[in-house]
Structures are given as C-alpha cells and as structure tokens.
Amino acid sequence: MNKLFALVLIFCSLKLAAQPDLYKEKYRPRFHFSPAKNWTNDPNGLVYYQGEYHLFYQYNPFGNRWGHMSWGHAVSQDLVHWHHLPLAIPESDRIMIFSGSAVVDKSNSSGFGTVKGQVPLVAVYSGHFIADSTKPDDYTQAQYIAYSLDRGRTWKKYSGNPVLDQHSKDFRDPKAFWYAPEKKWIMAVVKPHEHVVQFYQSADLKSWSHLSDFGPSGDTHDIWECSDLLQVPVEGTHGQYKWVLFNSQQITMQYFVGDFDGTRFVSQNPQGRIYRPDYGPDYYAGITYNNLPVSQNPVLLGWANNWKYANDIPTYPWKSAMALPRNLTLRKTNGEWILLQKPVAQLKTLRTSPWKSDSMTIEKQQALPLRSQQFEMELTIYPGKNSVCGMHLACGSGNPFVIGYNQASQTLFIDRRGVGDNSFNANYAALARYETPVSLKNGALHLHVFFDHSLVEVFAQDGQVAMTAQVFVDPSSDGISLFSDGASSRMTNLAIWKMNSAW
Numbered sequence: 001m002n003k004l005f006a007l008v009l010i011f012c013s014l015k016l017a018a019q020p021d022l023y024k025e026k027y028r029p030r031f032h033f034s035p036a037k038n039w040t041n042d043p044n045g046l047v048y049y050q051g052e053y054h055l056f057y058q059y060n061p062f063g064n065r066w067g068h069m070s071w072g073h074a075v076s077q078d079l080v081h082w083h084h085l086p087l088a089i090p091e092s093d094r095i096m097i098f099s100g101s102a103v104v105d106k107s108n109s110s111g112f113g114t115v116k117g118q119v120p121l122v123a124v125y126s127g128h129f130i131a132d133s134t135k136p137d138d139y140t141q142a143q144y145i146a147y148s149l150d151r152g153r154t155w156k157k158y159s160g161n162p163v164l165d166q167h168s169k170d171f172r173d174p175k176a177f178w179y180a181p182e183k184k185w186i187m188a189v190v191k192p193h194e195h196v197v198q199f200y201q202s203a204d205l206k207s208w209s210h211l212s213d214f215g216p217s218g219d220t221h222d223i224w225e226c227s228d229l230l231q232v233p234v235e236g237t238h239g240q241y242k243w244v245l246f247n248s249q250q251i252t253m254q255y256f257v258g259d260f261d262g263t264r265f266v267s268q269n270p271q272g273r274i275y276r277p278d279y280g281p282d283y284y285a286g287i288t289y290n291n292l293p294v295s296q297n298p299v300l301l302g303w304a305n306n307w308k309y310a311n312d313i314p315t316y317p318w319k320s321a322m323a324l325p326r327n328l329t330l331r332k333t334n335g336e337w338i339l340l341q342k343p344v345a346q347l348k349t350l351r352t353s354p355w356k357s358d359s360m361t362i363e364k365q366q367a368l369p370l371r372s373q374q375f376e377m378e379l380t381i382y383p384g385k386n387s388v389c390g391m392h393l394a395c396g397s398g399n400p401f402v403i404g405y406n407q408a409s410q411t412l413f414i415d416r417r418g419v420g421d422n423s424f425n426a427n428y429a430a431l432a433r434y435e436t437p438v439s440l441k442n443g444a445l446h447l448h449v450f451f452d453h454s455l456v457e458v459f460a461q462d463g464q465v466a467m468t469a470q471v472f473v474d475p476s477s478d479g480i481s482l483f484s485d486g487a488s489s490r491m492t493n494l495a496i497w498k499m500n501s502a503w
Helices: 002-017 345-350 426-430
Strands: 038-049 052-059 070-076 082-089 095-104 121-130 139-148 164-168 172-179 184-191 196-202 209-214 225-233 241-248 253-260 265-267 284-288 299-303 326-333 336-343 351-371 374-382 388-395 401-406 411-415 433-437 445-452 455-460 465-470 479-499
Touching (some): 052 082, 052 095, 070 095, 121 172, 164 184, 184 225, 196 225, 253 336, 336 455, 351 388, 374 388, 401 445, 433 465
Parallel strands (some): 172 225
Antiparallel strands (some): 052 070, 095 121, 225 241, 388 479, 401 411
C-alpha cells in the first residue's frame, strides 16, 4: 500500500505541474483553502509551530469522492496563503486515517525525540480498521499516534498503536492538548451514538486513563463528532477566560461554555438552549489550533460542506473547501455566554479596488455599480419598520442569493432557493433557507460578508452570528444589489473590496 501511495503522489505531482489553470476553475474558491485536486472533508491536526500554521485534512488521494481516508497537508505563514505538502499520514494495513489533532511535545514527554533538544510533533488520530473490504460496515475505531521530527514534513506511525482502544465500532475524533496547571496531556474523544465526550489524561501521549464523561446534552438529534475543548478569552478583559466545548452533529455544530478543572467539564449553558458557531447549511467539523502564540486569540477552522450532499457537489478536479479561519472571543449578553467569531485580519491583505458609500436609502431594489463573485463587503443597515431588507448576490440569470433581515421578527436569513445549479442532489435543493434570531443594536444591523465563487460567509453583529452556504452559479451571474421591501431602509458605511486570489 505504501508503494502504491508513493506512485500516486508522483503521478499527481506530474499531473498538477501540467495544469496551469488550477485555482481558476468554475466554482473554485480563490481565497478559501481547497486541495489542488480530489476529495477533502474535516480539518485535522491544526497546530502552529516555528512560524507555520499546519493544516492537515481528511483526504482521498485516489479520487473526487469520499474514501481511502488519509491526512493531506498544507502550511501557511498567515492562514491565507497556503503551500501544499506531500501526503502526511496515508491509509495502510486496512486502517483509514480518520480525524484528529496534533500537538507540539516541547518537553519530549513521548520520548520520540532522539537527540537532545529535539521537539516532536505528535498527531493523535482515529484509526478506522476494516478487516474485510467486502464488509465496509464491519469496522472498529481506536486512537493512534504518529510523530514527526522534521517540522511536520515526514511522519512515522507509532509501533505501539493503538494507544487507546475500547474495541468499539464508533469511538473517534481525538482532540489532544497540554493542560499546564497539572502538566499533563488531555484528550477529548467522542462516543457518537451515546452523545458523549470522554476525557482522558496522559503523561506521555502513549498511555491514557479515563477522567470523566460529558453528555448527553444540547442537540442530540444526530450523532456527535469532532469535539474540541479549549480556553477562549472574554472580550474586553485582561486574562479572563472560559472553557468552550465544540462538537458536530452530522450536518451542524454546537458549543457549550463552562469550566474545566483538569478532570471534568461543566457546562453553564442555560437548560434547553442550543448555541451554534454557524447557523447556515455548510459548516461542519470545526476545530481550533494548538500551540498558538500567547498574544493570538483562538483560531477556528471548519469544513464548508454538508454530508447530505457533499459527494455530489458539481466541482472538479477538487471536492470541498474549508471555511475562512475565525478568531474567537466570548461576550456575556443578558446572562448568556455568546461566542464571537471574526475572520482573521490577515484576509485584509487580499483587498483591492475598494468601493464605498457613506449612506444610501433603499426602496424596493437598487443595483450597485460593480460586479463580482470574489469580494468582501461590510455595511450597517437601519431596517425600516416591518421591512424585509438586505442584499442580493450572484444577480443575473435566475434567482439571486439572498441575505436578508426581517425587522418584524428580528431574524437574519439566507436563501439560495432556485439559485444556480441545484439539480445534483435533492437534499441540497431542499436545504435552501436558514434563519436565526438577531437583535438590532441601537436600531442597526452590522453585516460582514464574503463571497468566493461557490462560498458565501455572513457574519452579523460583530460575529455574534455566522452563516455559511455553498452556491453554484454561472460566472456571468455576478451582480450585487441592495433591497428593502415593505418600507425603506437606510444603509450606511458600505464598503466593498474585490479580493485577490490567495493562490
């Protein structure tokens, strides 16, 4: 199998070198991460080390649909421009490499470092073992590790794998991190069907002992996956943090805010309330970076797709992209902890050709004097009483993509019904309109929007709400307009920047 992977990598390298139009294809995002070719899903192993942000990701080296899960690999110095590296951890010995995390073992607690001062990077991942390929649903999952001694360029699987095995069918997605107060490693692992996150501790990343369980809680309608536990700073304070636990539920995500004492996580979410990092259809498996500089707020990265139709989206030679990296803080509002998400500031380096307007009063609809499917927009809206107002993107032939606000119900919504190509999967066509409550602040709604060919990301009220959606429209449908139905609305501080490609 390893020889086969080597041949595949050589072939892919030669083929990619002969394709000058990569990252210019129809529907291809230009400032979001996507693999040069083939299938990708969950981000994995997010870790910062020696000036590089590592992005590992679920990857199929053999094709444009899910299968043969391995860890692809890219690095960046700014979370915007990415450099592809060879396949990091390949499927082998009937074990697919499922999701996980990576840590910097600064003290060489694992013993993988072979000379004084050598710092291993250690990947902790789920091994998905299928004993008989004719029975793909007869599998087991356990936690494995691999390590690198050359800044993540090459990886070796630990000979003592697996390091945590319950001899269970579904037991996956380890997120490991260093817990400094007790000088130990913590690992969160999910039992999907039980809706439980289990916490384990280790001194050396090899031997793990159980600490506690969290769940069931919050949204339990679908299986739980891809949990992450981290400290997030409280906005406007110096040195105040709360613990945040993320997990994913098949086609969406939720988060809990609370306390972790090194053994147990206790949620402080109000009973019955569910909080999501994204209220759109296409955001999943978001996890955060380990080992960031102390001065940097946490960075969350998610997969911009939906399992209901992910294999069928009409893109080639790649399949799927990551959402924009987001910086995280917390704010307490009306007794509730709310996660704030803001696109990383480095994205501003891609801005070009600004167009601005201080104030506009919109009745019905007004087209703007620029066209693009590759831009960033900010504006503040003062909705008229009982109005439905907002913006239309991808205007042209067919329906536009709608980002709107209903003043009477105080809800923000996105709507892609009838927009572009929605024929490839009935679930995509059905999952078209999403909405969530958003309160005005002094009568105003602030929106921050990114449109990148097949991806739309919306951030409202300084990141209190985010919504991500895919859309597959013809390149000629690139008009932008503002609208207000039912009453006129005022739009202020409107700024639009066309965005350069990050590739």
